[in-house]
Amino acid sequence: MINLTINNLPVQVSEGQTVLDAAHKLGIDIPTLCHLKSTGGCHVESKTGSCRVCVVEIDGRPNLAPSCCTPATEGMKIITSSLRVINARRTMLDLLLSDHPKDCLTCEKSGDCQLQDLAAKLGLHRIKYKGEMSKHEIDVSSESIVRDPNKCIMCRRCETACNVVQTVGVLSGVGRGFEAVVGPADLRPLSETKCTFCGQCVAACPTGALTEVDHTYKCWNAINSGKTVVVQTAPAVRVALGEAFGMEPGSVTTGKMVTALRMMGFSKVFDTDFSADLTIMEETTEFIERLKSGKNLPILTSCCPGWVKFFEHQFQDLMHIPSTCKSPQQMFGAIAKTYYAKKIGVKAEDMIVVSVMPCLAKKYESARDEFNASGTRDVDIVISTRELASMIKEAGIAFDHLEESQYDDPLGESTGAGVIFGATGGVLEAALRTAADWVTGKDLQEIDFTAVRGLDGIKEATVKVGDLEVKAAISSGLGNARKLLEKIRKGEAQYHIIEIMACPGGCLNGGGQPYTGGRCDEILAKRMEAIYRDDKNAKIRKSHQNPSIKKLYEEFLGKPGSELSHKLLHTHYHGRRNV
């Protein structure tokens, strides 16, 4: 252990910890901007020390030191709030702001901007330095992410998220000096890169330099278009939406959210959990077929569009092993605009399907050319959890005072297996619940596969499915996915089934979720706990027992894996350039 004092208070930290860690231990808040601690099973700490906002005075050293990347050493005497430190921090911030747009009022990130917060915290009310301003083109090429380098403060947190956590490798510092900017190779548009649109860079960005493509206005337009507008909400949205309204992290807001969506004017409020159950029907059928034939194993889940795009660019040689199932979002769209549209006597083109997703890649996914099984776009508009929160606020709805209400039938009926899709390991657990029943022909009561739960980045478990010992692996975060895939490529690992989610922790930490600030670990754990609580409280907890799903097969699809199922619910993948 290392002993040091900060502001005359003694503190003990272990070898390798920084001055910032030591200060946190004492409850001393040192402001940071470029520092990033990644969570959700991806233990990456970015300490580039580039912003110099966290400087402190160290006895015996002539210069101020950045606390985020200065290791604590024995006998250190540190002062974090001397006049010299305060002046230095204000100067650093002043200089950062001198080359930062001043349109805070209308900035997408206003209210969630760490630069704005810091200016308030340091009491900076006037910008002293005026000088040249950077001028860069704003990249609006993609369906998911807007890149506005003018608002970039070169903290490089997005680079860490993209290259180290996700190993996607799209973002890099380009150029030097005043002209330096973070962007893709050749500064080409994001839409022409191997960006997976996972949105972890957006979650990491302290300013408005990386934000989602805003579809709220498009959504209001749709609601007022006179068409039949149905909405689906993804599992992870209900356990995070409350945070945007000051509710405790981990609050399950399903009932209030449904009420709010009805008040906003949606014709029907449905649940992506329903199509998650449908995904399990199709995917488990495919899994059991592959188990029997021993071919194309391990089967990889394919619910996550960020992950799908990742392997299309970077693991083309393994493109035969992911499940051919579409994601629950796309299955929902295809069923809503065929089965349901027919049921209520509306043409597919007179129906608009809106999704509320914890994800930014879902915006891109819905726009993929092939997703028009209904003859028109299966999913028309995708908004994130954050966008839904802002629409609810815009509509003047007092969210925390709302009465709870139920989803509409039939596409709103779901099971506990559907809701756990929102956490890493959930899809696999849901599939195992159904596979175990189908293989044994029984209604098994032991359905909590706890070995596949938790926030670890890579999890492995051997699970009994009938007489079979199924070897399963789960990874969340694309960097972890890469580790698993490289093992498979080299033949070093033998699994039967693998679940992969692009975002560390799964959808509950999606790029479209409310920003977690510095409380990421704590908030993710609470969201996860809420998901499993919701599952535990569900009346039905196995996808194949969902009455509306049974009815859908009886009335329309036939059986899982049928020709119509393949037409509507399955897809194919495209190799994409690895640049």
Added chain:
Amino acid sequence: MSCPINSKAELAKLSPEKAEELDVYLTSLPLTDDRERNRGFLIQSLHKAQEIFTYLPSVVQVHVANRLGLHLAEVYGVISFYSYFTDKPVGRYKINICTGTACFVKGADKLVEEFQRYLGIKLGETGTDGKFSLTGLRCVGACSMAPVVMVNDRVYGNVTTKMVPEIISDCK
């Protein structure tokens, strides 16, 4: 790092001999599966690639990235940082005018003007016939001979605007 896309085949479309030469060089490096170690060979690989291809077009960058297990963005980041590297085609004769402090004090700005006028191209450009490129560079460490002009590997010292036609006529 990357899936087995044949970036060498793409490179060979540019020039099979040059692609081979670069590949022989990259093969001679002690590269491993450890991308962080391989990163240490990036700058020398880019030097070699630029020596062979005279510039670093995207296909060259992709191939170097693939062989070293790095992402294209990382490679491009390095290329864009160092003024020595260029991803635009350059002329057979690269006229580099030193604009470091000593050369600047001794009138490098006038040399820049004169070369621009004489060649009809601006600093940073390459003539349409592909013969000359004109660039400015920082100190080459020959300040006693300031102002200095380099044409490929040849160094001209104490250059005056009157010497410009002479320097250009040396380029045959």
